[in-house]
Amino acid sequence: MSDQIVLGEPIDLSQSTHLKLIAEDPGEVTTRRFFLASAGAAGLLYTAALAYPIYRYLASPEEMALSATAVTEVTLKDAEKLPLGSVLMFKFGTAPAMLIHHADGRWVSLTAVCTHLGCTVQYEPQADRIHCACHGGVYNPYTGANVSGPPPKPLKLFKVAVNEAGVEVSRA
């Protein structure tokens, strides 16, 4: 390596006694440091050039799911024919959701993912409750409120519009 690559101020050797103690040729020290810095930078560039495509490759399904969760409205065809006291499970974007046609004729739609640890919950018409089998969480089937058990938060409600073509469920 030549000592032509010297960074910073040119050093007057005749006046610098300290540097002579460290190394015979201060140019060599700077060159070495410069070389190590460029090798490190090249190594970082290589790592980034390898890591970026691999990260994007592995993250592909996540990105696809993101575009699916951007959904704000779902139309459930023929769901208006759902009998009283029964439930229809469907996907709102990528997440499970439920449409309940209550015995009194009310329509309620909620997310079906338990707010405790993410199991899919079940509507139980005879007990008139939403139950999670994983850890016994119970929710109100009209409001989604967490009634008992471990769930920390209520289930989210969706807006429901019923017409002849089907049932439209949208974010509240």
Add this chain to the structure above:
Amino acid sequence: MTTKTASLYDWVDERLGLSELAAFARHKTVPVHAQSFWYYWGGISLFLFLVQCFTGVLLLVYYRPGAEAYESVRQITFVMHFGWLIRSAHAWTANLFIFAILVHMFSVFFMKAYRKPREFGWLSGMALLGIASVFGFSGYLLPMDELSYFATKVGLEIPAAIPWIGPAIANMLRGGPEVGEFTVQRFFALHVVVLPALFLPLLGFHLWLVQRHGNAAPPSVEALPPAERKSIPFMPNFLRKDLAMWLISLNVLALLASVFPWTLGHQADSLVPAPAGIHPEWYFMSPFEMLKLLGNVLPGESGEIAGILLFTLGIGLWVFIPFFDIKKESGQRGRAAHYFGLLAVFALLATTVIGYWTIR
């Protein structure tokens, strides 16, 4: 080292014997002579194998064997971000890997590095090459496009030509009388489980032997008096050069994989005729062409059987060369083996060229 790291090192060293390894590495040397360049090719092969493991696991994340094989490869290539690059890198590395192994093998052959005490190094190397070619053959089917379908169909005709037991072997490999989803499924099991399980311990053995016996010098260098033989320490001098070669290999691979992305053909369909100009991969071209040439001389079943016999003989001679070409007391070079090697190189190159020349 600070006292804390020193005491941690001592703690680990006492249990794992790190300082013995370090002492071994310090004393390891590599001969320096006009043919030293060829020493890098074993390391390059090792590097390419590691790339295959790495890219292979990445492909495994989305690949689905069986009936959905083609669809999943289509998804990897065209839907997943950079999936085309990872698949292209895996396919290109497979070719470079076989190429590097062949260069390594021929350099070992002509340096006579298979001679005592390195016979096991040669034998395990030949087994590794055999497994590598089965890796190539099984991996080629996995995308289930037209080319892989016909390549597998044709390739399995070779074991099928073995007298008596051939058809049973071919059916066993194929998973039935026709190449289909069962074939992909079992080739997949072979490619990602069985072959790695065979390859890895054998590779460990091969590398251990290199540490045990060191690099062989060619006979001309061995004939020199010890004082005239030059060598460099492995740590760090040779290792540094080795890693530089790995970096060059990575760059070549990155260029090939990104500038010439591996293509995906149409989905395999047994009712669609084989495309014009279909031919084996370059590393299978030579045996394919030899069989074709022999078939011209000896048509029909007799040609097939003669071909298999001839291959068995040639490969047998090649594999067991350490036992034919032994070190002479007089220090002679063993010309017969040398000419046999030249003949093998010539036959491989010539039949490969003829093969590509006559693609219709």
